[in-house]
Amino acid sequence: METHQSVLFLLLSVACLLTCIDGQQNDISRHDFPDHFIFGTSSAAYQYEGAIDDGKGPSIWDTFTENHPEKIADRSSGKIAEQFYDLYKSDITDRLKVIGFDSFRFSISWSRVLPNGTISGGVNPKGVTFYKSLIQTLIDNGIEPIVTIYHWDLPQALHDNYGGFLSPKFVDDYLDYADFCFKTFGDRVKKWITFNEPDKYTMGGYESGHLAPGRCSHYAGNCTTGNSAAEPYTVMHHLLIAHAKAVDLYWKQYKAKQKGIIGITIQATWTVPKNRTPEASLAAYRSLDFVVGWIVHPITYGDYPQIMRSLVGCRLPKFTDKESKLLTGSLDFLGVNYYSARYAEDANVSCVIDQGPTNDARVNLTTTKNGIPIGPQVDNSWMYVYPEGLEALLLYLKENYNSPPMYITENGVQDPAAFNDTIRIDYYRSHLRHVLQAIKYGADVKGFYAWTFLDDFEWSAGYTVKFGLYSVDRKTMKRTPKASVRWFTEFLNRRKPKTVDFGEMGTSRRKETRSLTSSPY
Secondary structure (H helix, E strand, O other), X not given: OHHHHHHHHHHHHHHHHHHHHHHOOOOOOHHHOOOOOEEEEEOOHHHHOOOOOOOOOOEHHHHHHHHOHHHOOOOOOOOOOOOHHHHHHHHHHHHHHHHOOOEEEEEOOHHHHOOOOOOOOOOOHHXXXXXXXXXXXXXXXXXXXXXXXXXXXXXXXXHHHHOHHHOOHHHHHHHHHHHHHHHHHOOOOOEEEEEEOHHHHHHHHHOOOOOOOOOOOOOOOOOOOOOOXXXXXXXXXXXXXXXXXXXXXXXXXXXXXXXXXXXXXXXOXXXXXXXXXXXXXXXXXXXXXXXXHHHHHHHHHOOOOHHHHHHHHHHOOOOOHHHHHHHOOXXXXXXXXXXXXXXXXXXXXXOOOOOOHHHHOOEEEEOEEOOEEOOOEOOOOOOEOOOHHHHHHHHHHHHHOOOOOEEEEEEOOOOOOOOOOHHHHHHHHHHHHHHHHHHHOOOOEEEEEEOOOEOOOOHHHOOOOOOOOEEEOOOOOOEEEOHHHHHHHHHHHOOOOOOOOOOOHHHHHHHHHHHHXXXXX
16 A cells, blocks of 8 residues: 555656646647547537527426526526527537537437427427537538437426436436437437436435435535435436436447447546545545446446445445346446546544435545645636646546546636636646546547537526636627637647657656556455
């Protein structure tokens, strides 16, 4: 264990030195990446579309923002959002195409195409027409669509009928919905994502209650009902089974004909041991197992991580042999969303009183060490810039989960600057350099998607934070490019190929990274 700790801190020291070296180099471009590497930008239906009056049924986010405006920073909603439903053609032809993005990631609103959540409850033809037109407009402009089947906006009807994710009935309804999407749009969509960030809306919606549908125990948040100790695990269990069945369906009935691929997207905050102790190192890995492993371990190996089984006990559901077999290897690629990092230390408790995924891991996550932040803090927010964490995460996934093909499906930063968003430009530049490092050390990374194209509705933060490359006037919906638009345009269209040389230091670092990223559990 002492050797492991030495390797850990040597890696962190080298990472800091490499970051300094990177900052002295000329700018990078897409030519530094593999020939077929994809660059795109991401979005989500509820955060972008608006247009709730085209026959769309309500989702849990429509209900949540209406019933609990106090849980949204500016008491706003996605009722109007960016009016992408009406303005998508100009956004694609005048902006995405001009910048030079290869791909655009968006989600289908389940309740827009199936207002009551089921096919028997009726199909909304206007919703289907919208998505078909959106897909075709992207393709006509040389931009590849990548579609998230579910991005947080469950039809309210399913939540009302049987509790939504809490019931195993959800699995069958999701499978029918996914089948509908494959049949309806799969002739032109070649990349599918079953779920976006299951851990985030599972914990936010069922442990802390600050996200829809707003359920939690009294000790965890301000909710009228819920069980933070058990419901998150039940919800994730059903989501994983639904994912596995949807992948199995696609592989058996659609993949050969439609020639597409399917995966799932996770979101992970990288964790760094706070102290030079075995306990802190194990705490960092334990934190990753309760976030990354909670999803990727069953999808790779057919069951939850052993440390979760040990600490959660009977509250963690069990997979049947059939479910376990179906889960094992159930992806063509893994989507990875990364934003920030935290220090981890052991919580030093033998018994958790306020149970739930956050406390069950027995880890204290902090942002500073000896008064020094883990990275620059952005706008007094939760965002601490730690680009080496993305590289470490990609290599961790490579080493522990059979080196899956990966797409970075979200990466970005809120920037308080209205238009001269230099923080955002520096953020992308530094993170892309570390993506290159991860590729150099063997991570099978296929693409990078910026979050996000337009300033949008950011869930509980409403419109108070700005992640977009374009500013959006909330009254007129006018899109105004920020400095990052010019940077990405130059990055994607710079003609002269060049090579980023990280020097001989990278050769020795590769072995060290492998030692660090192999989980001890």
